[in-house]
Amino acid sequence: MALQWRAVCPACGHRVPRSGILSETARCAGCSASLRQNPGWNRVFYALFTVVAIAGGLTTLFVVRQADNTALTIGCVIAFLLLLLPASAWAWPYCTKYDPAPVAKSDAPAAAEESRTP
Ligand SMILES: [Zn+2]
Secondary structure (H helix, E strand, O other): OOOOOOOEOOOOOOEOOHHHHHOOEEEOOOOOOEEEEOHHHHHHHHHHHHHHHHHHHHHHHHHHHOOOOHHHHHHHHHHHHHHHHHHHHHHHHHOOOEEEOOOOOOHHHHHHHHHHOO
16 A cells, blocks of 8 residues: 555645644645645544554553663653654654635735735
């Protein structure tokens, strides 16, 4: 099964970069459309992330406790956490979809003001 980059603009298909993980909303670099992460897909990603984090964390703790070495245990937990963050950033665009963002009423005048500015 090939991995499919799902974090794309629904209007033009432009890919949302991995930095999109940091914010629920984004602006398409291809067509400037306002985008919002699909809440359903977001829940799937965070559920997967949580399962992997708990399973990996418990496995790490179980394995290193056999060594009975506190420094090794702490080091392995930190190493696991340091691996988990880039792994989640890597997996994110394959598990997230975007919807067009609804135009908020409070944003409309600001957006109009922005477009008038040269
Ligand atoms: Zn677009």
